[in-house]
Amino acid sequence: MNLILRLLITAGIVLLLAHFLPGVAVSGFEAAIIVAVVLALLNAILKPILIILTIPITIVTLGxxxxxxxxxxxxxxDKFIDGFGVNGxxxxxxxxxxxxVSQSIxxxxxxxxKKTD
Known part of the structure; x- marks a missing residue:
């Protein structure tokens, strides 16, 4: 349940950012949900590999x-999802x-x- 809630919140943030940032486009809420799922998968699978491969440059640039x-x-x-676009x-x-930052907030x-409940 927590995962679904986090994906929905991320999708809402993606829609909000696409509305305010020039150069970012999302075709609708369905595309935003797909963006949230794809980003979660890429962050879980590809990001750790990239971090390990780039440890020296990450250390030199202080993270x-x-x-x-x-x-x-x-x-x-952006390349994987048709309804999502980033200009550069x-x-x-x-x-x-x-x-x-928005996800952290x-x-x-x-x-x-949860603490108050």
Missing amino acids: LFLLVINACIILLA FWTALLFSILLS ARSFLKEQ
Whole structure:
């Protein structure tokens, strides 16, 4: 149940960011759900492999290269999904940063609700 709720929240955030960010387009809520699922799969499968392969450059850049990996995952999701589009690398970088921050805020609200219940 928690996974489904997190995917729905991510889909809502994707829709919201696509509305406000120029260069990001989502065709509808169904496409946003597919984006959330594909991003979850890419982050679970591909991201750890990329992190291991890029450990030296990540250490040299003090972890900032992880932002590049996140942007590349967003661009890869753009290639896989027809109803989702990102115009370029810098837009994908900004989208990934805003998505991560928004997801962290949403998760903190969910944790506070569980503590009060």
